[in-house]
Amino acid sequence: MSSQKQSVIILGTGSYVPENIVTNDDMAKMVDTSDEWIRTRTGICERRFAAEGEATSDMACAAGERAIQAAGIDRNDIDLIIVATMTPDMPFPSTACLVQSKLQLPNVCAFDVQAACSGFVYTLGIASSMLQSGNFNKALVIGAEKTSPILDFEDRTTCVLFGDGAGAAILTREEIEGVGILGTIGGSDGSDPSVLQQPAGGSAIPASVDSIQARQHYLKMNGKEIFKQAVRVMGQASADILEKVGHQASDIDLVVPHQANMRIIDSLAKRMKIPMEKFHNNLERYGNTSAASVAIALDEAYKAGRIKSGDIILLVAFGAGLTWASSLIKWH
Ligand code: ACO
Numbered sequence: 001m002s003s004q005k006q007s008v009i010i011l012g013t014g015s016y017v018p019e020n021i022v023t024n025d026d027m028a029k030m031v032d033t034s035d036e037w038i039r040t041r042t043g044i045c046e047r048r049f050a051a052e053g054e055a056t057s058d059m060a061c062a063a064g065e066r067a068i069q070a071a072g073i074d075r076n077d078i079d080l081i082i083v084a085t086m087t088p089d090m091p092f093p094s095t096a097c098l099v100q101s102k103l104q105l106p107n108v109c110a111f112d113v114q115a116a117c118s119g120f121v122y123t124l125g126i127a128s129s130m131l132q133s134g135n136f137n138k139a140l141v142i143g144a145e146k147t148s149p150i151l152d153f154e155d156r157t158t159c160v161l162f163g164d165g166a167g168a169a170i171l172t173r174e175e176i177e178g179v180g181i182l183g184t185i186g187g188s189d190g191s192d193p194s195v196l197q198q199p200a201g202g203s204a205i206p207a208s209v210d211s212i213q214a215r216q217h218y219l220k221m222n223g224k225e226i227f228k229q230a231v232r233v234m235g236q237a238s239a240d241i242l243e244k245v246g247h248q249a250s251d252i253d254l255v256v257p258h259q260a261n262m263r264i265i266d267s268l269a270k271r272m273k274i275p276m277e278k279f280h281n282n283l284e285r286y287g288n289t290s291a292a293s294v295a296i297a298l299d300e301a302y303k304a305g306r307i308k309s310g311d312i313i314l315l316v317a318f319g320a321g322l323t324w325a326s327s328l329i330k331w332h
Helices: 024-030 035-042 056-071 095-102 116-132 209-213 223-245 262-272 290-303
Strands: 007-016 021-023 046-048 080-084 109-113 138-145 165-174 180-188 254-257 312-319 323-330
Touching (some): 007 116, 021 024, 024 035, 035 262, 056 138, 080 116, 095 109, 109 116, 116 165, 116 290, 116 312, 116 323, 138 290, 165 290, 223 262
Parallel strands (some): 080 138, 254 312
Antiparallel strands (some): 007 165, 312 323
16 A cells, blocks of 8 residues: 655554443343353453443544644644544544544544454555655544444344444654555455445445344344454465565564454464564453554553564554455654
8 A cells, every 4th residue: 555765654642442341241231141251252351332422533532632642743734634433423524524623633634444443554554655645744543433332232242342442643754764654555355245244324224214123233243254264364464564565574573463352363473473472462451442453552552662663563454344454664
């Protein structure tokens, strides 16, 4: 997605998760499940659910505000906002436009990216290319998701997996070569959308009494199939980005993978022969926050002192579509 002329660097990151902690025991009060099943099959111990009335754009703004503070920039210099989400406030206008207004950013191009859980990594590639074009100077990129309203609390195979939150980064172009976002790739295979989808609410099945009664506005997933695909595409996307930018797995200092299932991350680590100590995971606390997951984990890893100047960081994600994406960053 991006070519390397100048460097696009991450100036600052921020994240936000709602206050409301929902433990596995809380989930067991809603569906026939147990803390033991969820922990051992997924690695998740708890997740956050947004408050009623707290929309995706509110979480996106909270994370964005923190990223602006961390970057130490004048907010008026931001000229691009991209929000990755599959749970926008509404079909239109875009969540990015709502963020623009709430954060009072006057002179921006703003739009959303829909690549499900791969969205934030897709967004890094898109913003990076737009900055390198010379037409934009500072980008606010956000992954934000309120998955809780699309979870079917009558389906124990999906509702225990997801959570809400947002993560953000400020990107800028620098006149130095060889640091920052070294490259980003994205891929997709739309041949079988039924493996992971929210069937109704769009033009194919508009909202109706029937669609609501058939529970078609909730997330539906073939977990086993997604699991198989995830292990394959995460490994391939990681190998492809390393080859593209001329690095090897042994060069990587930190992997920030999409937080869907600890067993998927374990498989990735084994396949890449990278020890688990080099992975930053927060799945146990937040579950799968979809497009927000890599963004929140990146912010946490930085704030925890796990990222130093010169480090090579791999971001890798997969999601509904199917989509997948990876990005290799040399921290400035
Ligand atoms: N609690 C208790 N039992 C459960 C639960 C639950 N929450 N969910 C399923 N089970 C049961 C099943 O009914 C099944 O019972 P049965 O054998 O009597 O039929 C049994 O547990 C085993 O079910 P499996 O589906 O085989 O469980 P599996 O080990 O495959 O784990 C899981 C299921 C966790 C969903 C796994 O397949 C997975 O993580 N898949 C990937 C999902 C994923 O990553 N999704 C995110 C995509 S990203 C995006 O874009 C949104």
